[in-house]
Amino acid sequence: MENNTTVFHNATQESDGTRMPLKPLEEQVVTILLTLLICGVGISGNIMVVLVVLRTKHMVTPTNCYLVSLAVADLIVLLSAGLPNISDVVAFWIYGYTGCLCITYLQYLGINVSSCSIMAFTVERYIAICHSIKAQFICTVSRAKRIIAGVWVFTSLYCIMWFFLVDTDETTYANGVVVTCGYRVSRTLYMPIYFLDFTLFYVAPLCVALVLYGLIARILFMSPLPSHLNDRAGGGSVHQGQAGNANKSSMGAVFARKQITKMLAVVVALFALLWMPYRTLVVVNSFIDPPYHGPWFLLFCRMCIYTNSAINPIVYNLMSQKFQVKTTEFNTPVCYSVVKDSSHESNEPVTEHEDVGGQTIKRFNIRHKHLTGSHASPDEM
Numbered sequence: 319m320e321n322n323t324t325v326f327h328n329a330t331q332e333s334d335g336t337r338m339p340l341k342p343l344e345e346q347v348v349t350i351l352l353t354l355l356i357c358g359v360g361i362s363g364n365i366m367v368v369l370v371v372l373r374t375k376h377m378v379t380p381t382n383c384y385l386v387s388l389a390v391a392d393l394i395v396l397l398s399a400g401l402p403n404i405s406d407v408v409a410f411w412i413y414g415y416t417g418c419l420c421i422t423y424l425q426y427l428g429i430n431v432s433s434c435s436i437m438a439f440t441v442e443r444y445i446a447i448c449h450s451i452k453a454q455f456i457c458t459v460s461r462a463k464r465i466i467a468g469v470w471v472f473t474s475l476y477c478i479m480w481f482f483l484v485d486t487d488e489t490t491y492a493n494g495v496v497v498t499c500g501y502r503v504s505r506t507l508y509m510p511i512y513f514l515d516f517t518l519f520y521v522a523p524l525c526v527a528l529v530l531y532g533l534i535a536r537i538l539f540m541s542p543l544p545s546h547l548n549d550r551a552g553g554g555s556v557h558q559g560q561a562g563n564a565n566k567s568s569m570g571a572v573f574a575r576k577q578i579t580k581m582l583a584v585v586v587a588l589f590a591l592l593w594m595p596y597r598t599l600v601v602v603n604s605f606i607d608p609p610y611h612g613p614w615f616l617l618f619c620r621m622c623i624y625t626n627s628a629i630n631p632i633v634y635n636l637m638s639q640k641f642q643v644k645t646t647e648f649n650t651p652v653c654y655s656v657v658k659d660s661s662h663e664s665n666e667p668v669t670e671h672e673d674v675g676g677q678t679i680k681r682f683n684i685r686h687k688h689l690t691g692s693h694a695s696p697d698e699m
Contacts, residue, residue: 337493338489341407341408341613345613348617349404349407352621353401354404356624356625357396357397357400357401357624359628359632360393361393363628363631363632364389364390364396365389367631368386368390370645371383377644378459379459380442380459380461381439381442381443381582383459383463384435384466388431388439388585390431391435392628392630393428394428394431395425395432396628398424398425398428411486411498413499414486417499418499421499422480423480429519430515433523434469434519434523435469436523436527436586438465438469441526442457442462443579444531444534447537448533482502483501483511484502485500485501505609509604512600520593524586527583531579531583534579538576539576577637578638581633584633585630588626588633589626592622594622595619599616599619
């Protein structure tokens with residue numbers, strides 16, 4: 319992602335003794351206010367996501383591990399791209415050569431890790447719902463941690479190239495010297511890198527998400543429930559009572575899966591929508607000369623990127639009652655007890671299951687493919 323000063327760097331490389339350019343006051347005020355608001359909300363929200371998941375044992379699930387990775391990546395984006403933008407808009411580049419290299423590197427690291435984390439939890443949801451038997455062995459916390467570690471190692475190595483692609487530049491004006499952080503060479507030489515980023519970290523995750531969420535929707539929302547889940551016939555026998563309890567538990571599991579899937583689909587949709595202005599601008603500027611650098615549109619693109627990194631915790635709170643409760647009460651000790659069924663005569667074990675709303679219900683370990691796999695990824699957030 320281009321730094322604010324990159325535009326000035328290209329526009330003011332040479333000086334003929336004129337005074338240094340300053341951004342309009344209204345642009346400075348709007349930039350500072352919006353950046354402080356979005357980054358403040360985003361930083362506090364993403365920190366809360368990390369704390370809630372790590373400090374609540376039963377919320378350490380494969381899906382939530384990917385969401386923690388996403389939250390950390392979003393924190394890096396907000397800290398390395400958002401906050402430096404505030405000082406940059408009023409005082410140009412103040413972080414020096416080392417800051418130029420490190421901040422640029424961290425920006426791309428956070429952006430790329432967030433894209434990979436989104437693709438990872440999309441694949442995890444697909445396996446958990448569409449291949450629930452395999453999910454018992456594939457969708458585990460330990461495997462999720464290994465995948466996350468691989469994502470961070472890969473993106474860390476991939477982004478090393480930015481240490482060699484950016485540099486600081488000094489331009490002398492009649493009333494001072496302006497330091498900018500920008501490209502080492504002509505911007506046109508960076509187009510292959512931008513298109514590679516565009517393909518790997520925007521187009522590919524969205525294509526994967528489109529296909530997999532389509533398959534998930536077909537299974538979860540369009541396929542009719544098994545007939546025994548819709549059986550409303552009553553009876554006085556103990557076995558019939560147990561079947562009714564099992565049906566209710568299975569229905570609760572299906573509802574929980576729908577909720578978590580909807581929530582993750584919203585995260586993906588926001589990622590696609592909020593990154594579209596900047597990604598589109600980069601593609602368009604690759605084919606026009608001179609490139610379009612309207613200051614207000616650039617500001618809009620940056621705010622969309624910061625919003626994408628800040629909005630996910632809000633989505634979790636709006637769409638997950640459990641996360642909403644844990645956000646407000648994660649510092650309060652809560653004791654959970656395993657509910658045991660002492661009256662059933664079936665040989666099938668009973669396990670504890672917590673739905674999205676945080677209500678504990680008993681669930682018979684009935685294996686229905688695509689619906690309630692016994693050890694599939696937990697459907698809680």
